[in-house]
Each structure stands twice: as structure tokens, then as C-alpha cells.
Amino acid sequence: MATLTCRQLVKTYKGGQRAVDGIDLTLEPGELMVVVGPSGCGKSTFLRMVAGLESISDGELRIGGTLANQLEPAQRGVAMVFQNYALYPHMSVFDNMAYALKLQKRPREEITRRVREAAALLGIEALLERRPRQLSGGQRQRVAMGRAIVREPRVFLFDEPLSNLDAALRVQMRLEIRRLQQRLGASMLYVTHDQVEAMTLADRLVVLRDGRIEQIGTPMSLFETPASCFVARFIGSPAMNLLPVTQADGRARLPGGLILDTEALETEIIETAPETKADTAASADAAEPPAAATLGVRPEHLRLDPQGEFAVTLEMIERLGVDALAYCRLPGLDAPLTARLPLATLEAAALREGSEIRLAVDGPLHLFDAEERRVARRARLSADTSAATSSIA
Ligand SMILES: Nc1ncnc2c1ncn2[C@@H]1O[C@H](COP(=O)(O)OP(=O)(O)O)[C@@H](O)[C@H]1O
Numbered sequence: 145m146a147t148l149t150c151r152q153l154v155k156t157y158k159g160g161q162r163a164v165d166g167i168d169l170t171l172e173p174g175e176l177m178v179v180v181g182p183s184g185c186g187k188s189t190f191l192r193m194v195a196g197l198e199s200i201s202d203g204e205l206r207i208g209g210t211l212a213n214q215l216e217p218a219q220r221g222v223a224m225v226f227q228n229y230a231l232y233p234h235m236s237v238f239d240n241m242a243y244a245l246k247l248q249k250r251p252r253e254e255i256t257r258r259v260r261e262a263a264a265l266l267g268i269e270a271l272l273e274r275r276p277r278q279l280s281g282g283q284r285q286r287v288a289m290g291r292a293i294v295r296e297p298r299v300f301l302f303d304e305p306l307s308n309l310d311a312a313l314r315v316q317m318r319l320e321i322r323r324l325q326q327r328l329g330a331s332m333l334y335v336t337h338d339q340v341e342a343m344t345l346a347d348r349l350v351v352l353r354d355g356r357i358e359q360i361g362t363p364m365s366l367f368e369t370p371a372s373c374f375v376a377r378f379i380g381s382p383a384m385n386l387l388p389v390t391q392a393d394g395r396a397r398l399p400g401g402l403i404l405d406t407e408a409l410e411t412e413i414i415e416t417a418p419e420t421k422a423d424t425a426a427s428a429d430a431a432e433p434p435a436a437a438t439l440g441v442r443p444e445h446l447r448l449d450p451q452g453e454f455a456v457t458l459e460m461i462e463r464l465g466v467d468a469l470a471y472c473r474l475p476g477l478d479a480p481l482t483a484r485l486p487l488a489t490l491e492a493a494a495l496r497e498g499s500e501i502r503l504a505v506d507g508p509l510h511l512f513d514a515e516e517r518r519v520a521r522r523a524r525l526s527a528d529t530s531a532a533t534s535s536i537a
């Protein structure tokens with residue numbers, strides 16, 4: 145049985161704003177599902193609706209098979225970890241962790257046992273007598289997780305739990321949460337605006353946009369087949385390069401004097417929300433996929449090559465260590481064309497800012513239509529040799 149099911153979940157705040165606008169999803173037992181999206185897209189509202197901290201305007205929420213729309217928060221079998229930890233400052237770590245069990249009037253020995261077990265799991269046994277203000281950020285974060293663990297919930301809810309920690313600690317805690325989740329076999333809904341956190345933690349990823357699911361799937365499926373320009377921009381760092389495609393003289397043209405040839409793909413499976421899936425299936429029956437209005441290529445899929453299609457000027461280099469990001473100017477494109485290149489390659493070629501270079505595509509090209517939806521076509525680039533304006537030598 146699914147741990148949690150949402151059907152057309154809607155939240156309309158007073159004043160009429162639909163912060164959550166029809167969410168359909170199923171969280172499987174033991175699954176870590178990450179909900180990701182820009183600030184204000186409805187992530188916290190959605191999580192609070194599941195927790196029972198915010199009423200549900202429409203739709204259905206089931207937890208462990210039971211309709212939970214009207215259940216009190218304490219009866220839902222969920223435990224939430226908040227961004228600001230929400231610890232009681234006047235209570236010891238032990239009492240913070242024991243609080244929910246005391247409210248449930250559990251026997252004292254059981255409370256002590258469960259708090260000690262959770263503390264051991266999190267490596268905070270030595271801190272049980274301290275107050276929250278005597279703890280570091282990472283330790284507070286562990287206490288907040290411990291408070292959720294002692295309740296043995298059916299579903300853990302995390303709302304940006306790491307955003308108050310510094311970068312190094314964020315990486316460490318990310319690994320700890322993953323390890324903990326696997327050890328407990330816990331089902332988790334985890335909200336973040338950080339796409340790296342989302343990619344690295346998730347079994348499945350839900351990209352939220354204006355209160356709706358834009359795409360749902362494994363991190364790699366979203367990386368490899370983004371359903372829209374929105375997902376393409378959001379998943380992957382640095383973001384995918386997106387180039388406008390214009391139709392002129394009966395050909396599809398790109399900045400830099402390039403021609404785009406495309407060929408319809410027989411099938412392309414994209415996991416999306418149920419409603420959009422129906423749309424895709426319907427349009428797959430139609431004859432031709434729509435024309436491309438945008439071409440996408442990931443920075444990882446461009447390489448230095450004297451025969452490369454893109455003739456660009458190297459404008460800026462960011463050395464990341466093993467790799468470097470090369471920001472290049474392509475005539476006719478406002479944004480820089482970004483390539484992730486091995487630093488050794490750049491140095492071997494003695495490249496510097498201002499160098500004229502060529503980049504070849506070494507990976508998939510992504511096509512999107514005028515509505516920024518993915519187009520099921522295979523794409524090929526070539527130089528426009530017929531054009532008088534062509535500067536390609
Ligand atoms: N209590 C509230 N009353 C009215 N509008 C709200 C309330 N809480 C959030 N919102 C609005 O709902 C939208 C989604 O907010 P939120 O769920 O906090 O987004 P996120 O967590 O993704 O940043 C935002 O436009 C926000 O301004």
C-alpha cells in the first residue's frame with residue numbers, strides 16, 4: 145500500500161491565491177521524494193497541508209490508505225522537520241525529543257528508551273542535557289531530526305532542513321539524512337529549492353511550478369529528458385544552454401549561422417504528472433511533433449574541437465578544480481554559451497579570455513516548442529554554407 149497519496153490537492157488562501165493548484169502524487173513505502181522548485185511555488189504550503197498545519201481546500205490526501213483531509217496533525221502519523229528547527233529553547237535536548245511522546249502519555253521507560261535510541265542513531269547522546277542555545281547549527285539540526293524520529297512516523301516531512309547550515313555542513317548532513325533514511329526504511333517528503341540537494345537525495349524528484357507539478361521522475365530522467373524549458377533550466381548546474389530557433393528561408397536557424405535539422409522520434413517516454421501524461425499520449429497519436437522554437441544543450445555536452453559547430457569567443461573562465469566553466473560569446477545569442485571543459489584541455493591549448501575557439505556537441509540536443517514543452521525530435525546541427533553572412537572559415 146502506498147504510504148501517501150495526493151489526488152488533485154488544492155490550496156486556496158484567503159484572498160483567492162491558489163498556492164497549490166492540483167497536485168497528484170504517490171509516495172511509495174521507503175521512498176525519498178524530493179519536491180523542488182523556486183521560492184514561492186507552493187512547496188511549504190503543500191508540505192503543511194500534508195502535515196495538517198494548513199487546511200486542504202480541495203482534493204484528497206490519503207496516508208497509509210486512510211483519508212486524512214480532516215485528521216488532526218497528531219493523528220496523521222507524520223513528523224515534520226522545519227527549516228528553523230523550532231526547538232523549545234527552555235527545554236533540554238532530551239525533553240525536546242521526548243515532548244511528543246510525553247503528550248501521548250507513553251510510559252517513562254519507553255520514552256527514555258526511544259529518545260536514547262534516536263540520540264544514538266544521530267550521535268548526540270552526549271548532548272541530551274544541553275539547551276538548544278548551547279548547540280551548533282548542525283547539532284540543532286540533528287535534535288530536530290531526533291524529535292521526528294522518536295515519534296516513529298509513517299512519513300517524515302522535511303521543509304528545507306539544511307538551508308541554515310554552511311555549505312560544508314550541508315553536504316555532510318545531506319549524506320547523513322540519506323543514510324538515516326535508508327537505515328530506517330523511512331518514507332520521506334523532502335522540500336528544497338536547492339537543485340543539487342534535490343538531485344543527490346531523491347529517489348524521485350517532483351518539480352513544482354506555480355503550485356503545479358511540472359515533471360516527476362528519477363533525478364537522471366529529469367536531467368536527461370526535461371519535459372520543458374523550465375525543468376531544463378532548473379535541473380543541472382550550470383543550467384542548460386537554451387538557444388532560440390528561428391525559421392527563415394524555409395530552414396530552422398540558430399545563432400552563430402547554424403542550421404538545425406530535425407527528425408521526428410518514434411517514441412520518447414517522459415514521466416510527468418498524470419494529466420500531462422494524457423496530453424502527451426494524445427499528441428503522440430497526432431502526425432508530427434511540433435516545430436522546435438528552442439534548442440537546449442548542456443554545458444557538459446560541449447567539448448573543445450577545431451571542427452566544432454559553434455565558433456565562439458571565450459569571454460570568461462571559472463576554474464572549478466578538475467573542470468572549468470567556459471563562458472563564451474556566440475554571435476546572435478545574448479546569454480553566454482557555457483561549456484564545462486576539463487581544465488587540463490584548456491591549459492594544454494593555452495586558452496585565455498578572448499581566445500577564438502570552436503565547440504562541438506558531444507551529447508544529446510534537446511528541443512522545445514513555442515510553449516516551451518519538449519518536442520520528440522532528434523536534432524542535428526550544421527554550418528550554413530550557403531549564407532553570404534557566414535563567417536565560418
Ligand atoms: N498564509 C498565507 N496566506 C496567503 N498566502 C500565502 C500564505 N502562505 C504562503 N502564501 C503564498 O502562497 C505561495 C506559495 O508559498 P509557499 O508555499 O511558502 O512557497 P515556497 O515554500 O515554495 O517558497 C506564495 O505566493 C506565498 O506568498
Ligand SMILES: [Mg+2]
Pocket residue numbers: 187188189
Ligand atoms: Mg518554503
